[in-house]
Amino acid sequence: MLRNRGASIFLAWIIVCMIFLxxxxxxxxxxxxxxxxQWIHVVDNVITVQVPEADLKSQINDNITRLxxxxxxxxxxxxxxxxKIFDKQxxxxxxxxxxxxxxxxxxxxxxLLEIKLHKAVNVPRLEKQIKAVVPGVSLDDxxxxxxxxxxxxxxxxxxxxxxxxxxxxxxxxxxxxxVVMTISSNKEIISLxxxxxxxxxxxxxxxxxxxxxxxAPAALLGTCIAILTIFVFHQHLHNLFPSLVTExxxxxxxxxxxxxxxLIASTPLIFTIFSLVTVRASVLILIRKN
Amino acid sequence: MVRFQDVEVCYxxxxxxxxxxxxxxxxxSFHFLAGKSGAGKSxxxxxxxxxxxxxxxxxxxxxxxxxxxxxxxxxxxxxxIGIVFQDFRLIENISIRENVALPLRIFGAQEKVIRRHVxxxxxxxxxxxxxETFPAALSGGEQQRVAIARAVIARxxxxxxxxxTGNVDDKLAERxxxxxxxxxxxxxxxxxxxxxxxLINDFNYPVLHIVDGSLISKL
Ligand SMILES: Nc1ncnc2c1ncn2[C@@H]1O[C@H](COP(=O)(O)OP(=O)(O)OP(=O)(O)O)[C@@H](O)[C@H]1O
Ligand SMILES: [Mg+2]
Numbered sequence: 020m021l022r023n024r025g026a027s028i029f030l031a032w033i034i035v036c037m038i039f040l041x042x043x044x045x046x047x048x049x050x051x052x053x054x055x056x057q058w059i060h061v062v063d064n065v066i067t068v069q070v071p072e073a074d075l076k077s078q079i080n081d082n083i084t085r086l087x088x089x090x091x092x093x094x095x096x097x098x099x100x101x102x103k104i105f106d107k108q109x110x111x112x113x114x115x116x117x118x119x120x121x122x123x124x125x126x127x128x129x130x131l132l133e134i135k136l137h138k139a140v141n142v143p144r145l146e147k148q149i150k151a152v153v154p155g156v157s158l159d160d161x162x163x164x165x166x167x168x169x170x171x172x173x174x175x176x177x178x179x180x181x182x183x184x185x186x187x188x189x190x191x192x193x194x195x196x197x198v199v200m201t202i203s204s205n206k207e208i209i210s211l212x213x214x215x216x217x218x219x220x221x222x223x224x225x226x227x228x229x230x231x232x233x234x235a236p237a238a239l240l241g242t243c244i245a246i247l248t249i250f251v252f253h254q255h256l257h258n259l260f261p262s263l264v265t266e267x268x269x270x271x272x273x274x275x276x277x278x279x280x281x282l283i284a285s286t287p288l289i290f291t292i293f294s295l296v297t298v299r300a301s302v303l304i305l306i307r308k309n
Numbered sequence: 310m311v312r313f314q315d316v317e318v319c320y321x322x323x324x325x326x327x328x329x330x331x332x333x334x335x336x337x338s339f340h341f342l343a344g345k346s347g348a349g350k351s352x353x354x355x356x357x358x359x360x361x362x363x364x365x366x367x368x369x370x371x372x373x374x375x376x377x378x379x380x381x382x383x384x385x386x387x388x389x390i391g392i393v394f395q396d397f398r399l400i401e402n403i404s405i406r407e408n409v410a411l412p413l414r415i416f417g418a419q420e421k422v423i424r425r426h427v428x429x430x431x432x433x434x435x436x437x438x439x440x441e442t443f444p445a446a447l448s449g450g451e452q453q454r455v456a457i458a459r460a461v462i463a464r465x466x467x468x469x470x471x472x473x474t475g476n477v478d479d480k481l482a483e484r485x486x487x488x489x490x491x492x493x494x495x496x497x498x499x500x501x502x503x504x505x506x507x508l509i510n511d512f513n514y515p516v517l518h519i520v521d522g523s524l525i526s527k528l
Contacts, residue, residue: 207398
């Protein structure tokens with residue numbers, strides 16, 4: 020019944036783009052959240068011990084004895100469930116991703132131990148204890164890395180929500196704009212409806228139907244394009260970094276869980292509800308003003 | 310039902326087009342409203358459907374002074390009034406079926422009721438084959454009949470028809486008058502504004518005659 024071609028084409032495009040951005044943002048936030056949990060889980064309750072090569076001044080010059088002494092102390096500590104010793108080859112492999120082969124050749128590599136804990140251990144005290152016997156040994160419980168990662172993820176999440184808020188504001192402003200345009204370009208029909216006895220409620224309802232016919236398909240299209248983009252992009256990322264990015268985007272827990280996907284899929288629905296409320300409110304205000 | 314007391318109307322900065330208007334339309338009545346072109350028939354009807362406020366005097370509708378009505382009260386009163394506009398005011402981009410259904414939708418009637426009543430009435434006014442046609446594809450007389458069907462579909466208690474037979478031949482005019490009479494018998498108050506003397510003579514109903522801005526009742 021209402022007609023406003025120009026404004027509805029404008030609105031449809033805005034909504035497609037905005038919902039696309041919203042879904043991408045949402046997926047980014049959810050994905051970083053779940054990936055960070057995954058990474059933090061890997062280093063949770065793990066301590067890495069570095070036993071450097073003996074230098075000339077050391078009291079215990081024998082590398083094997085240094086490693087042995089360290090292990091001996093560690094084995095006496097309650098709360099340690101597993102100790103994994105990395106040999107030279109494995110250590111080289113760990114570093115090969117970061118340094119070139121020639122650089123690695125000249126490097127005096129420390130021996131690495133990975134300790135799995137089943138109970139909290141006082142890391143600084145343990146380090147002191149080992150250092151007293153084997154100087155140069157250092158312990159790292161990755162707490163700094165974990166704190167930084169958590170901070171980064173929280174920040175990304177906050178930025179994501181601000182971004183989503185801005186997107187919603189743009190969408191709702193465009194909807195209000197379209198409603199204002201539509202009401203003013205359909206004055207005759209609206210005044211006829213008033214004369215027949217249709218109040219602002221009825222006008223609100225036909226405006227809702229009108230806007231819904233534009234925004235609902237646009238929101239759905241935006242969501243579909245976004246999800247498609249995410250799958251393509253994810254495949255690309257997986258090919259580039261197979262060890263960091265899992266092959267499947269959805270595998271029940273390690274990446275996006277069902278709940279995350281429900282949230283993503285409900286984006287157009289949530290948006291539609293917001294837009295219907297906005298249309299109704301703006302029509303009521305506009306008509307009351309006239 | 311409708312009562313005018315010492316009503317005067319003037320459009321902005323002009324001399325009054327109607328003054329000293331006094332009359333009453335009792336429930337269950339049928340009136341003609343006559344007068345030359347430009348006499349003020351449409352303006353008088355506009356006051357009755359609350360689209361024009363009197364500059365002086367008092368208008369009562371359904372037993373209430375129309376001054377100071379709240380927005381929802383105006384809507385509720387208009388729901389009881391059927392209007393045939395002189396310029397039809399059909400909505401161009403929906404079919405005539407949807408045009409006629411509009412009052413029922415405003416009333417919140419069930420889809421089932423709308424689907425039954427609208428074709429029935431359009432059939433009655435001779436447009437049963439044009440349900441899905443758009444107003445622009447109809448002749449002036451056909452559009453007028455759509456406007457009449459829209460005005461009466463919701464069974465108003467007051468029907469205000471502004472030149473409802475202006476664009477149809479005498480035979481069809483008579484047929485439309487029978488429709489109004491039928492509604493009248495069913496309890497609708499009818500006011501037909503017209504300058505068709507034949508119509509006024511053929512049907513024996515009281516006439517409100519506007520002459521030089523004043524009302525002369527011929528009963
Ligand atoms: N909105 C308006 N603003 C100013 N003057 C108006 C307006 N509407 C009507 N008039 C004037 O009021 C007078 C009465 O107009 P009205 O339409 O009521 O006449 P009418 O009896 O219905 O005429 P007709 O038979 O031609 O339809 C006319 O002189 C017209 O010019
Ligand atoms: Mg007129």
